[in-house]
Each structure stands twice: as C-alpha cells, then as structure tokens.
Amino acid sequence: MKFDLRKVALATAAPLLAIVVALLFTSLILLAAGDPVVAVWQVLFKVPLPRQMVAILNEATVLYLSAVAVAIGFKMNLFNIGVDGQYRIASFAAAVFAGAHFLPGWLNIVVSILIAMVTGALWAAIAGFLKVGRGVSEVISTIMLNYIATYFVAYMLKSAAVKVEGSNATSTQILAEDSRVPGINLQVWLGTGREVYGLIFLSIIVGILFWFVLSKTRFGFDLRATGRSETAAIASGVNVKRMVVTSMVLSGAIAGLVGMPLLFGQDYGYGDTVQAGLGFAGMSVALLGRNHPVGMAFAAILWGYLNQLSNGLQISAGVSDKLVLIIQGIIVLSVVIAYEVVRRAGLRMEQRRVARELAAKPAPVAEGVAA
Amino acid sequence: MSTTAPAREQKLRASIRTGRPSWYWPVLILGSVLVLSTVRVLTGANDLDSSGALGAAIGLAMPLALAGLGGLWSERAGVVNIGLEGMMILGTWGAAFFGFLYGPWVGILGAVAMGVLGGAIHALATVVFGVDHIVSGVAVNLLGAGAGAYLAVRTFTGMPGGGPTQSPPLDKLPFLSVPGLGDWLLGLEQSHTWLVADVAGILRTLTTDVNVLSIIAVLLLVGSWWILWRTPIGLRLRSCGEAPHAAETLGVNVLRYKFIAVLISGGLAGLAGGFLVLVASNLYRDGQTGGRGYIGLAAMIFGNWRPGGLAAGALLFGYADAVQLRGRGDVIHAYLLPIGVLLLAWGVWQLIRAKQEKKLLGVWRIMMALVVLLWYAVTSEVPPEFTSMTPYIATLLVLAFSAQRLRMPAADGQVYRKGEAN
Numbered sequence: 001m002k003f004d005l006r007k008v009a010l011a012t013a014a015p016l017l018a019i020v021v022a023l024l025f026t027s028l029i030l031l032a033a034g035d036p037v038v039a040v041w042q043v044l045f046k047v048p049l050p051r052q053m054v055a056i057l058n059e060a061t062v063l064y065l066s067a068v069a070v071a072i073g074f075k076m077n078l079f080n081i082g083v084d085g086q087y088r089i090a091s092f093a094a095a096v097f098a099g100a101h102f103l104p105g106w107l108n109i110v111v112s113i114l115i116a117m118v119t120g121a122l123w124a125a126i127a128g129f130l131k132v133g134r135g136v137s138e139v140i141s142t143i144m145l146n147y148i149a150t151y152f153v154a155y156m157l158k159s160a161a162v163k164v165e166g167s168n169a170t171s172t173q174i175l176a177e178d179s180r181v182p183g184i185n186l187q188v189w190l191g192t193g194r195e196v197y198g199l200i201f202l203s204i205i206v207g208i209l210f211w212f213v214l215s216k217t218r219f220g221f222d223l224r225a226t227g228r229s230e231t232a233a234i235a236s237g238v239n240v241k242r243m244v245v246t247s248m249v250l251s252g253a254i255a256g257l258v259g260m261p262l263l264f265g266q267d268y269g270y271g272d273t274v275q276a277g278l279g280f281a282g283m284s285v286a287l288l289g290r291n292h293p294v295g296m297a298f299a300a301i302l303w304g305y306l307n308q309l310s311n312g313l314q315i316s317a318g319v320s321d322k323l324v325l326i327i328q329g330i331i332v333l334s335v336v337i338a339y340e341v342v343r344r345a346g347l348r349m350e351q352r353r354v355a356r357e358l359a360a361k362p363a364p365v366a367e368g369v370a371a
Numbered sequence: 372m373s374t375t376a377p378a379r380e381q382k383l384r385a386s387i388r389t390g391r392p393s394w395y396w397p398v399l400i401l402g403s404v405l406v407l408s409t410v411r412v413l414t415g416a417n418d419l420d421s422s423g424a425l426g427a428a429i430g431l432a433m434p435l436a437l438a439g440l441g442g443l444w445s446e447r448a449g450v451v452n453i454g455l456e457g458m459m460i461l462g463t464w465g466a467a468f469f470g471f472l473y474g475p476w477v478g479i480l481g482a483v484a485m486g487v488l489g490g491a492i493h494a495l496a497t498v499v500f501g502v503d504h505i506v507s508g509v510a511v512n513l514l515g516a517g518a519g520a521y522l523a524v525r526t527f528t529g530m531p532g533g534g535p536t537q538s539p540p541l542d543k544l545p546f547l548s549v550p551g552l553g554d555w556l557l558g559l560e561q562s563h564t565w566l567v568a569d570v571a572g573i574l575r576t577l578t579t580d581v582n583v584l585s586i587i588a589v590l591l592l593v594g595s596w597w598i599l600w601r602t603p604i605g606l607r608l609r610s611c612g613e614a615p616h617a618a619e620t621l622g623v624n625v626l627r628y629k630f631i632a633v634l635i636s637g638g639l640a641g642l643a644g645g646f647l648v649l650v651a652s653n654l655y656r657d658g659q660t661g662g663r664g665y666i667g668l669a670a671m672i673f674g675n676w677r678p679g680g681l682a683a684g685a686l687l688f689g690y691a692d693a694v695q696l697r698g699r700g701d702v703i704h705a706y707l708l709p710i711g712v713l714l715l716a717w718g719v720w721q722l723i724r725a726k727q728e729k730k731l732l733g734v735w736r737i738m739m740a741l742v743v744l745l746w747y748a749v750t751s752e753v754p755p756e757f758t759s760m761t762p763y764i765a766t767l768l769v770l771a772f773s774a775q776r777l778r779m780p781a782a783d784g785q786v787y788r789k790g791e792a793n
Binding site: 029079144145147326 | 453492495496500501502503505506507509510511512513514515516517518520521522524525535662665668669672754756757759760763764766767770771772774775777
C-alpha cells in the first residue's frame, strides 16, 4: 500500500474542520443563551490535571470498546444502536457470575469476561435473526431491545442484589480482592495516585484484532464488501444473511466487553448506579473516528477529555455541564457532513487530475468504433 | 400483448378491491370488541377497556401518532428520519418555555418551531450534504437531547416552581365534551355488562373530555392523508420517495420537496413533544420523551407507511403504554389468556391445514401457547418491570409478525444527488 499524502491530509482535514465548526456554533449558542463564552472555553481548553488525564484514559478505554462494537456494524451498513442494552445485560451477567466466585482469581476474571461476550452476542443475535428471518430493521429492533434490557436487568437485579452494608444502593455481590484487575499506577510519571484500568490492554487488543480481522482476513473483506455493495457481495458468493447475523453477533460480543473495565477496575459489582448511555457515546466516537482503529482511539480520548473538563463548567463558569452534550452533538453532525464534503472534493480533484492527464496525452487511436 | 392498458388497470383495481373486502374493517373492529369484552368478563379485569384506560391510551397514542406522522412525511419523500426523538425533545422544551411565558396556545407554536429547527438540521445534513440518513438522525438525537437538557437548565432554573431538570407548571389546553352523554355512558359502563359496557366505554372515551390538541392531531392525520394521496403536491412528494430520478426528469424539484418534507416532519415531531408537555402532563421534565420518537417510527413502519395504519399502530402502542403506566399488572396478565388461546388455535389450524414441512411450526405454536396459558394459570399478576417492557415487546412482536408484508417507499433512505439520472 503506498502512502498517499493527499489522502491523509483529506482524512484529517474533516475532523479538524468539524471541531472548528463545533467551536463556532457552540459560541453562537452560548451568545444567544447569554452565557459567558470566553469563560467556557477557558475551562474547556485547560491542560488537564494529572488525575483528570487518568480519568480521560479510563473513559477512553470504555468508549473505545463501545466504538469498535458499533464500527463492526457500520462497516457493513448495519446499525447496531443496541450496544447500550447489550453491554448492560452482559455486564450484569458477568457481575453475577464473577460475584459468585465459583472459580479462583484470574480464571474467574477470564471466564466472566467470556460470559459477558456470549451474553452480549446472544442479545445482539436477537436483532440479527429478526432482520434476516423476519425482515425487521435492526435500527428499530435494537432500540426496542435496549429498553427491554433495561427493565429486564432491573427486574433480575432485584433478585440477584445483595444488601451492601451502610448503603442503600442495590448491587450484585462485590468481587473479592483476587477477582479484581489491578490498575496501572502512574505515580512516577504523572504524580497522581489514581490508577488507569488494567483492562486498558483489553481495549488495545480489541483494537488490534479489529484492524487485523477487517483488513487482513477474507471475512473482513467480505464484510466490507457487503457494506459497500450488497449486490456485488452476493455476486462474489457472500452469504449476506449469514454475514448479517455474524457481524451482529460479533458486534454484540464486543459490546459485552464495554462494561468490563468498569466491573473489574472500578465498581466491582453491577448496581443501579451503573453508567448508562455508553452505547450512544460509542456511536459518536465511531462516527468521529470514521470506524478506523486509530481514528476511534483519538476520538475516544477527545470524548473523555470533553467529559472530564466539562465537570468544571458549573463551578468555574456558571454554565451547565450539559453544554458538553451540545458540543459533542455538533461535532458528530459536522464531522459527518465534513467527511461527505471532503469526499466529494477529493472525488472532484481526482476527476480533474484524470481529465488533465487524458488531455495532455495525444488522443488514442480509435479502434474501429465510429461514434 | 392482448390486454390493453385500461383493461389491465381495471383488472388491477379489481384485484385491489378483492384484497380487502368492504366488510373487512367493521368486522375486524367488531371482532376485537367482542374478544375484549369476553376476556374482560372471563378474567374480571375491568380496567381492560374502561374509559379511563382507553382515554389514557388515546392520550398516549397521540404523541406516537404525531411522531409517526412526522416520520411518514419525511419517509414518503425518501428521507429516513430516526431523529424524531431529538426533534421531540426540542419540542418539549419549546412547548414548556413558550407555554410558560405566553400561554399554552403559543406553547404549541413553540413546540412546532423547535421541531422545525431540528428538522432543518436533519434536512441540511441529509438533503443538502447527502449524509447517511441514519447517521444524521442519530446525531440529531444527540444534539436534541443535549440542547433540551442545556436549555432547560439555562431557562427553567430560578423560575417559580421550576428547576434545572423541570419547568414550572403550565396552564392546560381545554378539554371538550359532547354535553349530556358522559354520565349516561359512565352508568352503562359501570354495569360491566358483556358488550354493552365495552361499547359504552369506547363511546365515552370518544365524546367526553377530549383534549383540543387530540382533535388537532386527528385533523392533521386526516389532512396529511388528503394532501399526500389526493393532491398533485402529495403525488410529487411521494414520487420523490419512490423514484426521485424519474420525478426529476418530470420537472419536480426533488431537493426542495425533500427539504420541505423533512421540515414538516420535524414540526410534527415537535408537536408530539408539545403534546407530552401540554396535555399528557403539565410541565417539561428531562427524559420526558422516553423513546417515544422511536416507537412513533415503529408505529409508522407497522402501519406500512400509511396514515391509517400508523394511527392503528399508535393506538396499539398507546394502549400498551397506558396499561403499563396505570400499573395494572392484572390487565396485562388478563391478556395472556386470549394470546394463549389464539396461539393454540393458530397452532392447531396449522397442524391440520399446513403442508407437511410446515407442521413443525404448528407444534411450536402449540407449545408456546401452553407456556403462555400455564403462565396465566399459575400467576395472578405480571411483575412491574415486565409491564414496563410491554410497549417495547409489543413493538418487536408486531414488527416480527408483520414486517414481511410491509413495503416502504422504494427510494427510502437513499441519498439523492441532483442530476444523476441516467
């Protein structure tokens, strides 16, 4: 593969353009609402404190997994909007199993993570089978499955929950010390006691596997081909129905991992305080990172950065931290528009270049075909 | 070809007519009422079709119908609008903000205006820039949720009775009744007589304490049908959703039609949000829409991209929602009986009539029926979490059983670029 400088420039131009547009429009909204514009940007453009840097990395770890889950679907034009429900039901299943401590230490962790993957995959498979078997759009079915998962887990939690002493929060059995994944201490470099999730390596591995499977295997090729042109894929012998179910299952399995860093590195149990909405955030990250393994990593870090620094908005600028949702929404919207505009600009440049080259060459000899 | 065009058309018309005989709808409705009242008498779950439950169902169906109608306008013009949820959220804020300052009627306008704003964003992305419709819709949802929450904090904090996640209480829109009917029908209904009480309950729901906005919603539904299927404008708009390039060659300004359709779609979704604020409750709350934009979209798909069908879908989901909101585990429990019996009958019929290879399906149905009936027999209520799930499960089941019979506009969801016709 040859390195094309123009292509890279075009690919990075779009997200940068989107961020500039987001800054502009957010400023306009702040002006219209009568909030202090300068103070807001001063809060959001600070260099993060060491403990914030760790928090950003941790948040990015989780978001990246969610983004990969979404991206697997996106690559073949399949919209898995159900990552939210999938990771919740999967985290719950894993938390219940891990909390029972059937297995010792590391084995318990590994098996619980596998259980999360299987649960997520099964939940996603419902949508996959509804699509290929009954023709139900996965967009609607995954959204409905999100709500069903929420209530289902709430119901199951009631019977699985144990009373935590000194707190009225309901949660599954808290993990024993030997079933937790130790964090990575960055005291030496950053000077903060806060630890990075040990499972950040899980995200990195998932990212590498995602890249490898999609760009280096036949399955990945088939998947991308199906996304680009279904008819072409069918013509080359791809079983599209099986591809739909497979990619939905894969996406669900990765979605099942989303809650794992939280379960083994922070909460040590599944309770009613578990973080919601990671699926939708992952979708934004995937869109911003353009389903690219490296791009999504940058996007996840940007999302973590915005989330962490916006915590200070209320105190330092007197502006609601909900503002960050608007900023993120505008970034996503403008980035998809920017990609489209840049893609067309690239296409036009290409056409012009080809036209120039053709015009420069002498006209080819007509081979007996009179126009 | 021996048949001439008019003859073919006549044949086609005849086949359409034989597809749905004229007695189809009356018999279906009467049959449903008969089943309902029998189940009610047998199970004793009188809230099954009381005017209270039906009134709540209609109140909850209206936002779904309006959202679905929004989806209809945009998808008939070929733009998938999954951003209805975000536009609804914008509508809830608009209704509360302008409703508090200038009264509920201006609140309606505020809801529509905010919805149109959301629609404009979606239209800009999908129609002008050619972004994938689902991607843009998801982004609009994110943006709508964020903007709603941010604006609520910004505007409602410090208002009397308001807070960062909640607006002050608002004035309500008037309710209308046909005079002199309400009490009489209520008496009939409370006699709990088989069939009589049920018909009285339905009539009472339709004639007593009907909100003005519900009436407006019904008019919008009928009006949309008339515009889309009975006027040249509607024909052109629908042609943009079926064959945009053909429409373009006939001189239709496809991009303009699509853009305006998405704006109307946003306005209707905003109005759906306004309904939640001004009629279903009397204030704005964070998370008030609760995914109703998506369910509205599902209702439209269930209704086969037709106004009548989407209204039926909205009523179905509204009813499921009403039952769960009234916390009536016993009513949902009562439904297990007819569902079980119908499944059993279907399974037996399939065993007798179906071809050899399909008989297994019949066995499956009978087994499912037995499970449902067993569930009915050994429990007396459905747990509250499961009643909350009902509307979503109903949506899934209904789509699973009906999706194959549906036909969406041929060019729905495809990005259209001007001048690509060939």
